[in-house]
Amino acid sequence: MNVVNFLSASAIPIIILIIITYGIKEKQKVFDIFLEGAKDGLKIVISLFPTLLGIFLAIGMLRTSGVLDFVIKIISPVTNFLKIPSEILPLAFLRPISGSSSMGVAIDIMQKYGVDSVIGKTASTIMGSTETTFYTIAIYTAAVKIKKIRFVLVAALLADLAGIIASVIICQILS
Amino acid sequence: MLNIIWPAFIVISIIYAFLSGNIENVSNGLFDSAKSAVELTITFFGTICLWNGIIEIVKRTTLIDTLSKALKPVIRFLFPEIKNNKKANEEISMNMVSNLLGLGNAATPIGLKAMETMQKENPKKDTLTNSMAMFILINTASIQLIPTNVIAIRSSLGSKEPSSIILGVWVATITAAVVGITAAKILMKRF
Numbered sequence: 001m002n003v004v005n006f007l008s009a010s011a012i013p014i015i016i017l018i019i020i021t022y023g024i025k026e027k028q029k030v031f032d033i034f035l036e037g038a039k040d041g042l043k044i045v046i047s048l049f050p051t052l053l054g055i056f057l058a059i060g061m062l063r064t065s066g067v068l069d070f071v072i073k074i075i076s077p078v079t080n081f082l083k084i085p086s087e088i089l090p091l092a093f094l095r096p097i098s099g100s101s102s103m104g105v106a107i108d109i110m111q112k113y114g115v116d117s118v119i120g121k122t123a124s125t126i127m128g129s130t131e132t133t134f135y136t137i138a139i140y141t142a143a144v145k146i147k148k149i150r151f152v153l154v155a156a157l158l159a160d161l162a163g164i165i166a167s168v169i170i171c172q173i174l175s
Numbered sequence: 176m177l178n179i180i181w182p183a184f185i186v187i188s189i190i191y192a193f194l195s196g197n198i199e200n201v202s203n204g205l206f207d208s209a210k211s212a213v214e215l216t217i218t219f220f221g222t223i224c225l226w227n228g229i230i231e232i233v234k235r236t237t238l239i240d241t242l243s244k245a246l247k248p249v250i251r252f253l254f255p256e257i258k259n260n261k262k263a264n265e266e267i268s269m270n271m272v273s274n275l276l277g278l279g280n281a282a283t284p285i286g287l288k289a290m291e292t293m294q295k296e297n298p299k300k301d302t303l304t305n306s307m308a309m310f311i312l313i314n315t316a317s318i319q320l321i322p323t324n325v326i327a328i329r330s331s332l333g334s335k336e337p338s339s340i341i342l343g344v345w346v347a348t349i350t351a352a353v354v355g356i357t358a359a360k361i362l363m364k365r366f
Binding site for chain 2: 015016018019020022028030033035036037039040044052053054055056057059060061062063064067103106107116125126132141143145146147148149150151152154155170174
């Protein structure tokens, strides 16, 4: 596992090094560009806050009221059979529907079960490896006024399911 | 969709809490939720802005062109019908590179342009062509080199090894993409 840890740990510094080196080689004002990008980041964070607040509120209430535990208990036979941790389920359902909401749910899972726990890592992996399928299909077809989407939704949801199952399995193997 | 789910969650929670005697927990929890949303947003200012700054440098260098070139064989395989449409090829490769780098905000506008370019050659204007369908599928698969946002969030939450998920993300994302592309290649012959 040491090789995996080393690769994961050095991936980001190496990529940053390559990027900065390219910037210097092409005589770009690297620092100014960095500042511009960071300023755009501010907008992303500010627009994320209301969704985060709304989702934390709703998911928090599901948890403190006991609804979440109740639902997890009911469906656990099915998830146990599929070897999917039931704590992940709310995320798996919400992921294709809304990006920022599922991010809120993933954060909630990481805080509750530990960011470096298997469940926390699985939630992170799902967030990193899947996309907001419904939203993506909607904007790409609406932009060119397409009404018949043929097999796209089926194939995309199959891909999501495969991604979620792969996330669960790989996180259990790597930990 | 969330306009139905969100209020339903809240109403169900409150009713269930009254029935099960958990209403005090719910009441206290409300303010904890608000507090953690604020705390998290503050740490996001650091991590998300950092990544946006780094990625902005990529956008301004020829690194982005180099990556586009590397993608050519992949595009040939995925979109055999548009091999003579240079504009569509360029837009698709820019979109894929942006996605690879985790630049969702850059990928979408270019992606929509690619859709328009492909729509011009579409004989049935209300139905997706094979290439358009495959293109949307690639965009729903989220193939990323570094899941920067998730890593940023993990370090905000105090992870000891925020980037340890990279390898897992690669495996999961490739699995998802292969399943999606295979399903599409099979289904496009029948539907």
